[in-house]
Amino acid sequence: DTAVSQTPKYLVTQMGNDKSIKCEQNLGHDTMYWYKQDSKKFLKIMFSYNNKELIINETVPNRFSPKSPDKAHLNLHINSLELGDSAVYFCASSPLGDSLEKLFFGSGTQLSVL
Amino acid sequence: TQLLEQSPQFLSIQEGENLTVYCNSSSVFSSLQWYRQEPGEGPVLLVTVVTGGEVKKLKRLTFQFGDARKDSSLHITAAQPGDTGLYLCAGADNYGQNFVFGPGTRLSVLP
DSSP states (O other), X not given: OOSEEEEOSEEEEXXXXXXXXXXXXXXXXXXXXXXXXXXXXXXXEEEEEETTEEEEEOXXXXXXXXXXXXXXXXXXXXXXXXXXXXXXXXXXXXOTTOSSOOOEEOOOEEEEEO | OOOEEEEOSEEEEETTOOEEEEEEESSOOSXXXXXXXXXXXXXXXXXXXXXXXXXXXXXTEEEEEOTTSSEEEEEESSOOGGGOEEEEEEEEEXXXXXXXXXXXXXXXXXX
């Protein structure tokens, strides 16, 4: 009954490969996000989707393409992986419109690009 | 660009001590949250504060939101080893469409 689940937990791959990370939330939330946490633990927003529509697209290389087939899923596809893409990627969801703004995070995907 | 700063960056204390960590910004946020993150896991929400001057208590944790809604503090009384973790503050703007995170305070509570 995990609220926000993302797979895989660990992803080790070679430079130049294409990979995807999947995320699903069963909380009925309208908004989903992708965050990147670097080696210094700094969390930075990458994308925000509300009801399958892109709301926020921060300065992220276009090798990163989010896809939201429905409001419970937000997947992240990465093309031509680079060494600098190594980080922990977190999916999150939020009940937009709730007066108590809050994020619910998945447990993260640790991506290592060799 | 909205930025959040947190201090101290690192804090190592003995079990039973009290501590306060701070979160500051030059921007106003519609709300501010505190999260705790443990190794290998995602951040977990501790509290959301919305009203300027608001004080919320969660057992041994006391959260305060500044009057101008630009800063916040987290006070832990009688810290325990289980409080060890990375404490992150986050500000919400556009009513939750964007959450900006601070760099975190890494707390170690030694038995």
